[in-house]
Each structure stands twice: as structure tokens, then as C-alpha cells.
Amino acid sequence: MAALLGMLLAAAAPDGAEVEALQRLWSGVRDSSEQVVMSVERGASGWPQTSEQRVRTIVAPVSVAWLGAHVLYLEEFLEDDPEDPRRQLLLALEPAGTPAHAVRVRLFTFARPRHWMHLNYRPRLAARLGWRDLVASPDCDLTLTRVGEQFQGGTLGRHCVDGSPGEARYLDYRLVISQELYWYHRRTLRESDGELQEEVIGFNRFEPNEARLYACRVAWSASGAARDLRPLVTLDVYEEGGHSRFVTPDGRALELTLHGRDWPFALDRAALILLLQEQGHDTPFATAWAQMGAQQIALELGWLEVRCGSMVPDSDELAQ
Incomplete structure (x- = not known):
């Protein structure tokens, strides 16, 4: 029995190391240039001048013991308006099992987002967080695989439903994270036939923003x-x-x-x-x-x- 336990712990150790590595890489402040490649509502965008906007993403560890040992709070806002975040998430990191060197990122939104703003600076508030305050999004969970010094991956399949009004649509989200790189690619597709409805790309913001x-x-x-x-x-x-x-x-x-x-x-x-x-x-x-x-x-x-x-x-x- 002890030998079996030792084998299981040895097998889990690399996956645990991947979780810790992803938490270190993801934590921090990222400034991105976000650009709309295409949108059926707006037609083809004039890349990049007419559709570019600055997005700031803040990711920080928070203590939510009942959710896991590795929990991150993500807050995202446009330009320089931190009091009006467009996205707030809790990210629970855990070994994915398969594929090798992969981390599963469980996504949670907030039932009352504004109440939990700037959670990374409010440990007492984080201590009061309960299940009733969160909305799980299991179909939108991410699987990120370590490749060299990067983590790459995204959503799986066609199950991450887009909640926008109108025709049923789903999201395909890709993400690459490293020490110097933060890149994301979001596609919205029509559920009935997979027709692309909108495509957005975000990448490190440069001044001037010339690097490709x-x-x-x-x-x-x-x-x-x-x-x-x-x-x-x-x-x-x-x-x-x-x-x-x-x-x-x-x-x-x-x-x-x-x-x-x-x-x-x-x-x-x-x-x-x-x-x-x-x-x-x-x-x-x-x-x-x-x-x-x-x-x-x-x-x-x-x-x-x-x-x-x-x-x-x-x-x-x-x-x-």
C-alpha cells in the first residue's frame, strides 16, 4: 500500500509543478492591444487602427481554501478605467491528468460582480466568499499545456455558450502565456452551422505597437x-x-x-x-x-x- 501511494505521489508531482508554474507566470499586470479582426455586425474591421483598444488584465493569487490551493482572481478593464471592469473571474488551477503537462483552469464568475471588485486587495472580503457567491462555468473551463516556457491551450469543443441575445452561439478561446508573452484569440461561432460571427485577438501592447x-x-x-x-x-x-x-x-x-x-x-x-x-x-x-x-x-x-x-x-x- 505504501509503495502504491509513493508511486501515485511521484506521478502527481510533475503535474503539481505545472500548476505552480502556471500560477507564477499568469500572475501580474498585462497591457494588451485588442483588435477586432472581423464581426458580422460591423463587417470587416480596418486592422488595426479603427478597432484597437487597450485592455489591462490583472491576475493575482487569492486565498479561497475550499476552492483549492491555487486560486487566481482575474480582473479586466478597458483603457484606464479600473472602476468599471468588463470581466471578473476566479480561476481554480488543478492538474488536468491528460494530456501530459496540462493544467485544468476551472472558471467561476460572480453572482454580484461589483461587490467583489479588486478582490486581490481585499483578503477579508475573500475570506467571506462562499459557493452562493459564484457561478461555475464548467463548459468554458480551459486546458493549458506547458510547452517549453509557455502555456498554450483554451476551451474544448463547442460547449462554451455565448450568452449574448440572438442566435445561439458558442465561444472558442485560445490563450498563450509566458514571462514575456500574453496572447489571446476569441472566436464567436454560430451554433447551428459553426459560421464565424466575430473574431478578436489580443497581444502585448507596445509603445509604439509595431512588434508582431x-x-x-x-x-x-x-x-x-x-x-x-x-x-x-x-x-x-x-x-x-x-x-x-x-x-x-x-x-x-x-x-x-x-x-x-x-x-x-x-x-x-x-x-x-x-x-x-x-x-x-x-x-x-x-x-x-x-x-x-x-x-x-x-x-x-x-x-x-x-x-x-x-x-x-x-x-x-x-x-x-
Whole structure:
């Protein structure tokens, strides 16, 4: 019996570590630029100038012991108006079980949201929180999986119902969190046929907001031959010095960095530069170049391939 208990605890330990890692990464203050890509009510938006708004998201641990050991309070408001939050949530983090390295995020809204405003600064109020004060949203729970130094994931299936009046619709929500990245993608789809009704994207706010987000798909070959390349991981990085780490199945710890306007060695000619190096080493062993503003950049090494594509389209692309 003791041996079995030890095995169960050993198996649970990595999942517990993922929960703690997600809590550390998610906690903090994030300023995002939120843009409407399309809306059937407003037509195609003029990306990004006409639809951009600043969103501030505050996430902080709160003590709600009966809800779990890892509980976060999330408060989100537009521009600089903290007294009028548009969203307030309690997030209970727990191991997901499957897939590996995944965390389940249980979502709760408040029956009386304004009563619980700024809960992260009001521990005495948090101590009085009870089940009757919360509204569970199990169909909108998130599953976030650790990939390198990021957590990626979102809602599952078509069960997260959008409560807006009119035709029945559901939400598909994607989220990426790392130390330097906070990116979300919200789609509202018609329940009857899955037709897209609205698409919104939010990403780190820059001043000026010029840096673009790229999704870098990494493929690895066990044999070392390009014909045997298989998908390994997808990492999201910004063009202004964004970086992310990953480990290949044979144990090689690598770091990917993407430079653009921040690159200090080519002031007279803007370029997009992709670097690959061993973790802990200063010198990259592989590089790739592309024109500034390029939608794609790639590294092809035979045993490893990295292809990065822009996740934030230019305004003229949307107009096509």
C-alpha cells in the first residue's frame, strides 16, 4: 500500500509543478492591444487602427481554501478605467491528468460582480466568499499545456455558450502565456452551422505597437534525415527579441530567438532574423534572414526545421 501511494505521489508531482508554474507566470499586470479582426455586425474591421483598444488584465493569487490551493482572481478593464471592469473571474488551477503537462483552469464568475471588485486587495472580503457567491462555468473551463516556457491551450469543443441575445452561439478561446508573452484569440461561432460571427485577438501592447507575433513550428527528425521530420512543438515569439526554449526528444536543450527592429547590428537595413542556439550559450549555431515585414521565415537543418509565420496580419492583407 505504501509503495502504491509513493508511486501515485511521484506521478502527481510533475503535474503539481505545472500548476505552480502556471500560477507564477499568469500572475501580474498585462497591457494588451485588442483588435477586432472581423464581426458580422460591423463587417470587416480596418486592422488595426479603427478597432484597437487597450485592455489591462490583472491576475493575482487569492486565498479561497475550499476552492483549492491555487486560486487566481482575474480582473479586466478597458483603457484606464479600473472602476468599471468588463470581466471578473476566479480561476481554480488543478492538474488536468491528460494530456501530459496540462493544467485544468476551472472558471467561476460572480453572482454580484461589483461587490467583489479588486478582490486581490481585499483578503477579508475573500475570506467571506462562499459557493452562493459564484457561478461555475464548467463548459468554458480551459486546458493549458506547458510547452517549453509557455502555456498554450483554451476551451474544448463547442460547449462554451455565448450568452449574448440572438442566435445561439458558442465561444472558442485560445490563450498563450509566458514571462514575456500574453496572447489571446476569441472566436464567436454560430451554433447551428459553426459560421464565424466575430473574431478578436489580443497581444502585448507596445509603445509604439509595431512588434508582431510569430508562431514557430518546430519539426525534428530521429534519423537526422529531412524526410523523417515530424512535428515537435509550436512556440509563439515576438519579432523584437522574443525567445522561447524547447528540448528535443534526444535531450538537446535549444533556444529560439526572433529579432526585427530591435536588432542592433543592422541599423541601415531592417531585417527579420531567426537565431537558434544551445541553452546557456551566447553564440547561435544557425541563423536565417528575411526582409523586415516578411510573413514567414525558416531554418532548415535536415535534422531540425523551424518555420515561423506571422500571427498578426497587416491591414492590407485583410482588405484583400
